[in-house]
Amino acid sequence: MKSELTTEKILNATTQFIDLYSVEGPFHFECGKVFNSITVAYQAYGQLNQDGTNAILICHALTGNAHAAGILNKQEADPKNEFDLLGKYSKMFYGKAGWWDGMIGSGKAFDTDKYFIICPNFLVGCYGTSGPSSIDAATGFKFAMSFPIVTVRDMVNVQYTLLKKLGVNKLKTISGGSLGGMQVLEWAVMYPEMVESIIPIGTPSKHSAWAIALNEIARKAITNDDVWNNGNYSKQPSKGLALAREIAMISYRSDISFKSKFERVRKRTDNYLNPENLFEVQGYLNYQGDKLVKRFDANTYLYITYAMDYFDLGYNRGKVEDVLKSIETKTLIIGISSDVLYPIHEQKEIAGCIPGAKFAEIDSIFGHDAFLIEFEKQTKIIKNFLEENKL
DSSP, X not given: OXXXXXXXXXXXXXXXXXXXXXXXXXXXXXXXXXXXXXXXXXXXXXXXXXXXXXXXXXXXXXXXXXOOSSBXXXXXXXXXXXXXXXXXXXXXXXXXXXXXXXXXXXXXXXXXXXXXXEEEOOTTOSSSSOSTTBBOTTTSSBOGGGSOOOOHHHHHHHHHHHHHHTTOOOEXXXXXXXXXXXXXXXXXXXXXXXXXXXXXXXXXXXXXXXXXXXXXXXXXXXXXXXTTGGGOOSSOOHHHHHHHHHHHHHHHSOHHHHHHHHTTOBSOSSOTTOTXXXXXXXXXXXXXXXXXXXXXXXXXXXXXXHHHHHOBTTTTTSOHXXXXXXXXXXXXXXXXXXXXXXXXXXXXXXXXXXXXXXXXXXXXXXXXXGGGTOHHHXXXXXXXXXXHTTO
């Protein structure tokens, strides 16, 4: 399924499936390692104009992938991944809409009638892009923990290389929430000449001690699973990966949303003091953990959370505040009122430093995950921003 990047193909891209493309190197990781080529999975919507100037880049979060919009109507496969997680994902989500389908499409916030929109699976992902579950051609086995340490800047460098290969010369905007927002901020600093505007959502300018602590507990859940075996497992360490997901899910929502959805309801009305009579919220966490195990890779989870923890816009550049002040790109910062993972004061601080930046707040009970739920509220804010800036 390697993409043949002809001009005709890209100008008429409306793919509902995930395309794999080999980005030729050498590619230099921030840690010093070098790869000759990297495989990148992406999905594209709309048409790229002849000048390559009507593009929008969408950056996904921790366990997301390139399937941002549209109905997945094709069974996928990734022969370079030991567990073929792209194949497993496509079976689970066949016939279902992408994770930001409410935001991307005709007449939506990111209008496919006007823009060429692309969403790549970031570096170290497990859905077609090179990462620890990919097969190392030199050994014939998965890289596992021998894959180079990856940073958000590495992710952006791979995206930049892909976009240039696709014929994209200018990005009208870049948007994404959470880890996606970290990528957005790095783009504004690393490649400002290519970016007309940025819209990071629910993200910090550097990972806080609070967020690092949550990631550390999640990683220990994985590495303490006997099946993990220092990353050399033949089947997913399901108990550890499921627990890591459950820990994260608590920080993705809010106490208000949990109260609204679950209250103190039990699975059964009998035997109140029986521990096996689960509260609904316990069942929800168990379901989310089990669901992730069926479609994700444990080592990949470790690598991505490390990349998040290492994220610091000021690293090797100076003070974060000064780096933010140097951003000249048109900026819309969106925060979420009930976000406990990346509290809204973090987005306000970013907006306060970037010259001319606009700040908007999504009033929602859904916590950090509101950027994946509150499509109508986000659409209104984003459309106004794009129209006001004639983008």
